[in-house]
Amino acid sequence: MALRALGRQLRSLNLLPAVQPARFFGAGAHHDDEHEEEEHGPAQTPTVFDKLVEVTVVDMNGIRHRVRGLQGQSLAQALVEYGFPDTYFFPNMGFYTQHIVDAHVFVPKEFWGKVQNVDPESDDGLAVKRMFRDIVQDYQRDTSFFASYITLGAEHNGMTVGIGPIKPWILHSEWAFAGVHDSRNKQFDKPTVEIWG
Template identity: 30%
Template sequence: MALRQLAQATGLLRGSAGLLRPFATAPSVYDKLVQLTIVDGEGRRHVVRGTVGQSVVDVLEGHMDTLGDEGICLSPDGRGAREAHIKLPQELLAAFPPHTGDDARFLAEVAEPNSVDRHSRLGSKVTLSKELDGTVLALGALYPWKSL
């Protein structure tokens, strides 16, 4: 309230088209951050952050210094892109339907033998959104949510 009075007194706020109005509702980078917990192949938990719109593979690539590179491989599509086999918890399965066609074949190629199941997804096909904030994802064949 004091800021509004000061703005009116100095002439910065002129009716509904005032100069301060855009600053009060401007989105910040914090609004776009998504925090994930990634469980690596050895069961270690890593808290990582990405931004809305990034794929899980993009986030993994950005954190290779702490996660290592064993969870990421070259995509079978041959374009030099990266790929990862991740496991989603039960509550996210409906949001990311199972793969079919080439994506199902790619998943089988990048995953460890006998580790693909209904929780398995390609990391490049899971896009970060605010709904994923705080989610636990696993690399490879682990199910970290079963031990909680």
């Protein structure tokens, strides 16, 4: 209490200088500019919302979905997190990437320049060829690609992709891919995907 009273007395005498907010300036800054803080404001820390990428995905029933992913995430991860049924997915056929879930997607031609280029003779290129040959087969179009090879970036914001069909492909011993795209099963509901079961 005594300190508060002393503080009031000192303020009434105007002996204490007014406390100014700390401001940091570069070498050529004008310290007497009263509007400096208003013009530039404090630096904004990036948030997760600054890293969001929104893609419209047309499922195999023709329904549009607004799928949100993070920059640096693969489109396949964003599709899985959104909750598409596991009839849409199959394992990537790369030697080291068989644990990665993949999906056949149609990418609009205007976005092809924004999709990773895969060297056809690399391990990834051989996996892509194998997936087209063994899984997509005659459903391949000029715009076909695989979702695990599309790394989302700001340039993909607003892109529309379609989920492409695949040939009958047994994902679980309980049921086979037979054109049923509204299964309640979600990817990772079960601990493993039995490919050959």
